Amino acid sequence: MRLTALSRWYRTEPVPPMPGAPRFVNGVVRLEGPMPDPAALLAALHALEAAAGRQRPFPNAPRTLDLDIVAIDDLRRSAPDPVLPHPRAHLRRFVLQPLADVAPGWVHPDTGRSVEDMLAALPAEDLPEPIPG
Template identity: 45%
Template sequence: MALGGNLAGNFTSSEALLEAALARFPQAGLPVLARSRWWRSAAWPDANGNEYRNGIAIVETNAPPEAVLEALFAIERSFGRIRGAPNAPRTLDLDLIAYGRRLNDGPGLILPHPRAHERLFVMGPLAEIAPDWRHPAIGRTAAELAREASVGRDATPV
């Protein structure tokens, strides 16, 4: 799971909001096995916006991926996320990056996430906790993909 956002909402910081969201995962049937540090990166596409904070959590579940995605959306909504324009500032963005080795290209759910491998703010945190994880479609490790990422090259751990 990828977690991110650049608006603190009712929290003192984006990190505090992300911690609170992560604390809800077990209640949603998504116990956290490992998690990364929070990473920072410049706002995009408008670099004048608030910096983003991102991280990765590895969870364990027997729920089907569609149910996991719905649980993530429910957590987002509980933190005030309103899905609007793509790439707009947001309090909370939760993404299902991969579900085991499963490949899916159906409506509403693409696995693995179609752009995660290009993003340092996703692959960097993933490489931090699971450097040998292999992308199910590309076959490259998280560490390799972090080195090769072309988006969010300014991302660094907080």
């Protein structure tokens, strides 16, 4: 597999809100080519998180790095981890905005809606802030 696109970086508030927590930086990459088993890919991402010093003291804790698989083509997978497409991706502007950068027109295999349609359906509050550079 190879990296074919990298979104802009976006600064966002934590979801769910955590008073006093730092803002997050979000982005999406697009990979193409032969994909490993989704569970093996997720394990590799977790190894990268650990190498970057990520600790998991409690769910949704502030973290140094959080790598997720949003989707693999139109693959639907309910178990075991990872669930694909990501079960909350369509509800999260901080995922959809950078996804639109690297995969405009992408259609969610469960909802049948494009990334642009899903973005338009979300409230305009808490817009991700593009990071210059």
